[in-house]
Amino acid sequence: MKKHRSILPGFGLTMGYTSLYLSLIVIIPLGGLFWKSATLPWPDFKQALTDPELLSSLKVTFGLSLAAATINAVLGFIVAWTLVRYPFPGRRLVDGLIDLPFALPTAVSGITLATLYANNGWLGNLGGNLEHLLHLSTGSLRLLNFTAAYTKIGMLLALIFISFPFIVRTLQPALADLDPEVEEAAASLGASRSQSFFRIILPAVLPALLTGFSLAFARAVGEYGSVIFISSNKPMDSEITAHMIMKEVENNQIARATTLGLVMLVVSFAMLAAINTLQWWSTRRVKAGAV
Amino acid sequence: MISLRLLAVVPLLAVLGLFPSCGSGAGGVTLYNVSYDPTRELYADIDQAFAADYKIKTGIDVAVQLSNGGSGRQARNILVGGQGDVATLALAADIDLLAGAKLLPADWQSRLPENSAPYTSTIVFLVRHGNPRGIADWPDLVKPGVAVITPDPKSSSGARWNYLAAWGYALQAGNQEEAKARAFVAELYRHVPILDTGARSATITFTQRNQGDVLLAWENEAHLAQKEFGADKFEIVIPSVSILAEPPVAVVEENARRDGVAKVAEDYLRYLYTPEAQEIIARNFYRPRDAQVAAKYAAQFPALKLLTIDDAFGGWKKAQATHFADGGTFDQIYKKH
Numbered sequence: 179m180k181k182h183r184s185i186l187p188g189f190g191l192t193m194g195y196t197s198l199y200l201s202l203i204v205i206i207p208l209g210g211l212f213w214k215s216a217t218l219p220w221p222d223f224k225q226a227l228t229d230p231e232l233l234s235s236l237k238v239t240f241g242l243s244l245a246a247a248t249i250n251a252v253l254g255f256i257v258a259w260t261l262v263r264y265p266f267p268g269r270r271l272v273d274g275l276i277d278l279p280f281a282l283p284t285a286v287s288g289i290t291l292a293t294l295y296a297n298n299g300w301l302g303n304l305g306g307n308l309e310h311l312l313h314l315s316t317g318s319l320r321l322l323n324f325t326a327a328y329t330k331i332g333m334l335l336a337l338i339f340i341s342f343p344f345i346v347r348t349l350q351p352a353l354a355d356l357d358p359e360v361e362e363a364a365a366s367l368g369a370s371r372s373q374s375f376f377r378i379i380l381p382a383v384l385p386a387l388l389t390g391f392s393l394a395f396a397r398a399v400g401e402y403g404s405v406i407f408i409s410s411n412k413p414m415d416s417e418i419t420a421h422m423i424m425k426e427v428e429n430n431q432i433a434r435a436t437t438l439g440l441v442m443l444v445v446s447f448a449m450l451a452a453i454n455t456l457q458w459w460s461t462r463r464v465k466a467g468a469v
Numbered sequence: 470m471i472s473l474r475l476l477a478v479v480p481l482l483a484v485l486g487l488f489p490s491c492g493s494g495a496g497g498v499t500l501y502n503v504s505y506d507p508t509r510e511l512y513a514d515i516d517q518a519f520a521a522d523y524k525i526k527t528g529i530d531v532a533v534q535l536s537n538g539g540s541g542r543q544a545r546n547i548l549v550g551g552q553g554d555v556a557t558l559a560l561a562a563d564i565d566l567l568a569g570a571k572l573l574p575a576d577w578q579s580r581l582p583e584n585s586a587p588y589t590s591t592i593v594f595l596v597r598h599g600n601p602r603g604i605a606d607w608p609d610l611v612k613p614g615v616a617v618i619t620p621d622p623k624s625s626s627g628a629r630w631n632y633l634a635a636w637g638y639a640l641q642a643g644n645q646e647e648a649k650a651r652a653f654v655a656e657l658y659r660h661v662p663i664l665d666t667g668a669r670s671a672t673i674t675f676t677q678r679n680q681g682d683v684l685l686a687w688e689n690e691a692h693l694a695q696k697e698f699g700a701d702k703f704e705i706v707i708p709s710v711s712i713l714a715e716p717p718v719a720v721v722e723e724n725a726r727r728d729g730v731a732k733v734a735e736d737y738l739r740y741l742y743t744p745e746a747q748e749i750i751a752r753n754f755y756r757p758r759d760a761q762v763a764a765k766y767a768a769q770f771p772a773l774k775l776l777t778i779d780d781a782f783g784g785w786k787k788a789q790a791t792h793f794a795d796g797g798t799f800d801q802i803y804k805k806h
Binding site for chain 2: 230231292299327328406407410412424425427428429431
């Protein structure tokens with residue numbers, strides 16, 4: 179039997195490596211999750227799924243993650259745009275700062291943010307600190323106090339912080355690849371600035387923006403370390419699903435914990451699939467020259 | 470099969486478990502003490518004194534490796550194959566978990582004196598300087614506007630003592646009526662703005678982040694906070710009734726035998742009962758068992774009525790199932806409104 183040979187060498191080796199690696203890193207652990215949660219008897223499984231605490235925590239987790247990814251999509255876009263388009267002194271330094279949230283252990287980020295935004299922190303008590311510094315009467319600058327620790331705003335800030343680099347790093351190459359001549363052509367054909375932006379630039383970088391968005395979103399959904407320190411962790415209020423899972427582990431309810439993990443996995447997968455579909459559609463539009 | 474199960478449970482732990490810890494000191498013995506959150510300072514002192522004592526008595530160098538964390542999670546770490554020759558945890562239920570997996574005999578608690586608890590503690594109140602809210606006893610915690618900081622008993626098994634202390638007080642104040650205890654504890658948790666994951670993080674939330682008016686704390690943790698930040702910052706309030714917290718210790722026999730440290734592990738735990746160690750225990754604000762040491766430190770540990778888990782709650786197993794299992798009294802507090 180004659181084998182069809184690919185022009186590219188090494189298919190067998192790389193494919194073998196790919197499947198082994200994916201199995202070890204992704205499929206076996208996630209398969210274990212399914213397997214373990216299947217050991218939970220059906221009534222318990224159903225009870226775990228319809229638990230109002232779970233539903234509330236899913237709303238908090240996915241709601242805040244979507245909000246964080248959306249805010250980052252807008253503000254991250256501006257940062258990426260600034261870094262790509264305008265040469266300014268210290269640009270490389272600023273560029274290097276972008277990755278810091280990646281490098282910092284998330285617990286450190288959480289503790290730092292909680293300290294900063296607590297009612298005795300630099301920003302949480304900004305007004306009070308300034309009053310003291312400027313010898314003003316107590317309470318005159320109360321409106322400046324940005325006390326976000328132990329509130330949903332604080333949790334949102336933590337999620338924005340840890341997922342911020344994804345948007346900037348995925349957008350930068352896309353923005354750098356934009357051909358300036360296209361914009362020049364648009365301008366010379368009489369397009370206004372907002373027209374060039376919304377009809378030329380945005381559609382071209384939309385696939386990258388969506389990639390960054392979904393990465394940031396996924397990162398925020400899975401976040402535990404930083405949120406836990408700035409959240410008040412109250413069930414039915416500010417509790418994230420990851421914390422619920424930790425509580426089940428602490429109580430040695432492993433099957434329940436994996437079931438909750440499974441729920442997160444399924445919901446995340448569905449949302450990422452939706453974003454990817456959107457991305458595929460927008461890429462096709464770009465390629466088809468619909469712009 | 471078993472390794473697959475481990476992978477399913479906590480992939481990371483299983484992977485870490487595959488690599489035995491490297492390099493114990495040449496000629497010496499390494500003993501792993503797996504402990505709960507607020508014992509860092511206590512065991513740092515004990516381990517040093519024990520090593521010196523043991524060297525003189527037996528000529529053996531012992532290095533104790535201490536790890537701290539939430540009691541339940543620490544027990545789980547041992548359960549899934551993590552290091553741990555002795556377990557010094559916050560409550561018996563967590564060591565029972567290990568006994569359930571046959572890592573030590575079921576009657577472990579009768580192997581050492583005093584219920585295997587060489588020191589005790591209780592739950593007290595830490596308030597801000599001058600006690601601005603006038604907190605004197607449990608009923609003051611549910612006065613309008615009072616905010617109470619206490620960790621989540623679901624994520625911190627040590628915090629279960631806090632919950633049960635409140636419940637025990639309310640039972641007693643309400644003629645043992647269950648409904649009254651339930652109502653008091655529910656009201657108390659309505660005054661809790663932040664549920665931290667562990668005892669230490671609750672202390673930090675109260676002391677450093679300036680949250681809440683009262684911290685429900687282990688007595689030793691309250692003293693430690695006062696020592697660190699100064700008596701001019703925080704005051705300790707001793708309620709009329711609290712619970713006798715008996716943090717138990719046990720040799721994790723399977724692990725100790727495997728590591729060849731069964732004898733040292735046993736000696737280490739027995740050392741905790743010596744007058745020398747009891748002194749260290751009292752200096753670290755745990756209540757000593759030794760009558761003489763206790764008398765010496767009587768001023769530090771005011772007398773109060775202490776309920777025991779067996780008398781007031783029928784033992785840990787029952788308390789656990791009634792209050793902290795899924796759908797237990799704690800869950801009901803948050804899910805009813």
